[in-house]
Amino acid sequence: MTTGRVARLRREVSVPMYRNAYALMLNTIVNSGLGLLYWIVAARTSTPDDVGRGNALISLMLLVSILTQADFGQALIRFLPRAGGGTRRLVMVSYGVxxxxxxxxxxxxxxWCHLLLDASDPLHVSLPFACWFVVSTVAWSVFNLQDSALTGLRASMWIPLENAVYGVVKLGLLVVVARTSLSDGVFTSWTLPVLALLVPVNLLLFRRLIPRHAASTVDPYVPTRTVLTRYLAGGYVGHLAGQMSSTFLPVLVVQLLGSAQGGFFLPAQTAFAAMTLLSSAIVSSLVVEAAKDEERASHYAAAMLRRIAVTVWPAAVVVAVGAPWLLMLFGAEYRENATFLLQLLMLTVFPKVVTSLFNTRSRLQNRTGRIAVLQSLQAVVLVGGTALLAGPVGLTAVGWSALVAEGLPALLLGPSVVRWLRSGRATAESP
Known part of the structure; x- marks a missing residue:
């Protein structure tokens, strides 16, 4: 029996789409595990106010970084698989922009934070910190794009190693700064290790992986400037809206409910982000393989859905059931204030698969305008709902709003996604 399971596992990982998906999922697990440990240590060594401020500033950096990438990360995943000799130029253009x-x-x-906010505001910063924030945002942008390049080149197995090193160093720095009087130590420990990892990863990309990919690509395709611009435009609007439903939320929570509630929101946000990234890992690998063989895209999508059903969905159930004990790792206050929120966020993982598959199909068809419309509507529901409900129901406003933002589109788009998946099964069964 053991021999048979090992043989099946070997067959599974011999398929590039599955191998890269599992590598990206492993990266999510490594990131989430080390991230959870990081915030547990932060919660035990810092006050909820310090944790909430640190999380809000990190989230603000992530928001600025992702929005200023102009959706080049998704463009690299979409177009690098067939870019051939244009690979290096496409990566360099993405970095430069x-x-x-x-x-x-x-x-x-x-x-805004230094000049326009009062000194007593939780997000007010000094001038030296503002300069470090700019440097950190630039480094994080390249850090993100290099992972997208590795994914598009079907070299995702390097990503878990890179992020494991980052997570360990980040945790070590947190322990060090907790013993000092350094202000904003949470933000510093989060961002400083990124700079050290940019050089080795990009040497790997430009000296080894990109030349090998360019030499091995058959029937290369490089998008024209018009195609790329149109793709980026729709994707960027979607990203702009999508980030309002993730990285902007901690900032909004702190502004509406205070730094302490921002700290309580943190573990639920981290667990929800981990579940979302598990699905995104599978979807990213799907986009890469389908971009190389677009005629079998729906067949690949059906295969990936089965893997989501046996990995991501059970994990969401486990987290929802174990939410009180998981949050107890942070402290009794976190368990009291965030248990129901975390359970609501885990429920959104199920309908989110429908919108993820819809977005995947839209990207493969270069119809990113549909993604922009969908994610804009979701952002309005999530951010608007949180703002409206924060007063009456407090922190759980985020959970209820997220459930509506994912559930309604899933009901509307579900039939078209099911038809697409069935067409893949029909293609697989045809002689």
Whole structure:
């Protein structure tokens, strides 16, 4: 029996789509595990106010970084699999645009935090910190894009190693700064290790992986400027809206409910992000393989859905049931304030698969405008619902709003997604 299972596992990972998906899922598990440990240590060594401020500033950096990448991360995943000789140029263009926009966006964000906010505001920053924030945002943008490049080149197995090193170093720095009087130690320990990892990963990309990919690509395709611009435009609007439903939420919670509630929101947000990233890992691998063989895209999608059903969904159930004990790791206050919120967020994992598959199909068809519309509507429901309900129901407003934002589109889009998946099964069964 053991021999048979090992043989099946070997057959599974011999398929590039599954191998890369499992590598990205492993990366999510590593990131989430080390991230959970990081915030547990932060919660035990810092006050809820310090944790809430640190989380809000990190989230603000992530928001600026992701929005200023202009959706190049998804473009690399979509177009690198067939880029051939144009691979290096496409990666360099993505880096250049993202870095320039990150400097501009981070500078504007810090001008707001330093100049326009009162010194007593939780998000007010000093001038030296503002400069470090700009540098950190630029580094994080390249850090993100290099992972997208590795994914698009079907070299995802490097990503868990890279992020494991980052997570361990980040945790070690947190322990060090907790013993010092350094202000904003949470943010510093989160961002400093990124700079050290940029050089080795990009040497791997440009000296080994990109030349090998360019030489091995058959029937290369590089998108024209018009196609790429249109793709990025729709994707960017979708990303802009999508980030309002993730990285902006901690900032919104702190502004509406205070730093302490922002700290209580943190573990639920971390667990929800982990479940979302598990699905995204599978979907990213699906996009890469389907981009290389678009005629079998629906067949690949059906195969990936089965793997979501046996990995992501059971994990969400386990987290929902174990929410009180999981939050107890952070402290009794976290368990009291965030248990029901975490359970509501785990429920959203089920309908979210429908919208993820819809977005995947839209990306493969280069119809990112549909993604923009969908994610804009979801952002309005989530952010607006949180703002409206925060007063009456407190922190659980985020959970109820997220459930509506994912559930309604899933009901509307479900029939079309099912038809797409069935067409893949028909293709697989045809002679």
């Amino acid at each position: 993202a870095v320039g926009l990150a400097v501009l966006g981070a500078t504007l964000a810090m001008a």
